[in-house]
Amino acid sequence: xxxxxxxxxxKEIEPKWQKAWEVSHAFQAVDFSKKPPYYCLVEFPYPSxxxxxxxxxRAYMSLETISxxxxxxxxxxxxxxxxxxxGLPTENYAIKHHIHPRIVTDQNIQVFTRQLKAAGFSFDxxxx
Numbered sequence: 001x002x003x004x005x006x007x008x009x010x011k012e013i014e015p016k017w018q019k020a021w022e023v024s025h026a027f028q029a030v031d032f033s034k035k036p037p038y039y040c041l042v043e044f045p046y047p048s049x050x051x052x053x054x055x056x057x058r059a060y061m062s063l064e065t066i067s068x069x070x071x072x073x074x075x076x077x078x079x080x081x082x083x084x085x086x087g088l089p090t091e092n093y094a095i096k097h098h099i100h101p102r103i104v105t106d107q108n109i110q111v112f113t114r115q116l117k118a119a120g121f122s123f124d125x126x127x128x
Contacts, residue, residue, distance in 0.1 A: 014118070014120070017120075018117055018118070018120070021122075025126075026122070027079065027122040027123060027124050027125075028124050028126050029076055029077060029078035029079075029124055030076055033076040035074055035075055035076035036074070036075050036076065037075065037076050037078065038067075038070045038075035038076065038077045038078070039077075039078045040063050040066060040067045040070070040077060040078070040079045041063075041079075041080065042059065042060050042063050042081070043059070043084075044081065044082040044083055044084045045083060045084065045112060046083070046084050046085070046087075046089045046090065047083045047084075047085055047090070047105055047108035047109045047111075047112050048085075048089035048090040048092070048093045048104075048105075048108065049089075049093065049108070050111075051108075051111050051112065051115055052112055052115045052116070052119075057119060060121060063079070064079075064121055064122060067079040067122055068122055071122075078124060078127075079122060079123055079124055080123065080124050080127045080128075081116065081121075081123035081124070081125060081127075081128060082127075082128055083105075083109050083112065083128070085105045085109070090104060090105055093108075109128075113125065113128070
């Protein structure tokens with residue numbers, strides 16, 4: 001079967017499209033657009049661990065699909081992402097790793113952002 005399937009290198013193709021989306025602002029909602037607005041919100045992740053897990057991906061996929069569909073239907077979609085960095089999970093992680101909570105939070109937000117973009121989510125990162 002592999003003789004009929006062309007070689008595919010996701011490490012080459014995915015960065016190309018991620019860059020194209022970023023440069024074109026493909027996922028940014030436009031303020032004061034004439035298009036009908038559509039707002040879609042996921043529960044913001046806690047940046048208190050080593051990174052994302054499959055549960056994050058599963059939880060976000062339904063709203064990701066709806067947001068993309070609405071864009072194709074001509075809506076001005078606001079699909080923001082943020083991070084819920086307050087409370088015990090972040091503090092406990094910081095204590096465990098002997099790092100100040102502010103530093104841990106900043107580092108983990110960078111990791112989560114990189115992972116969300118690598119997964120191809122169409123969040124409006126300009127509003128973080």
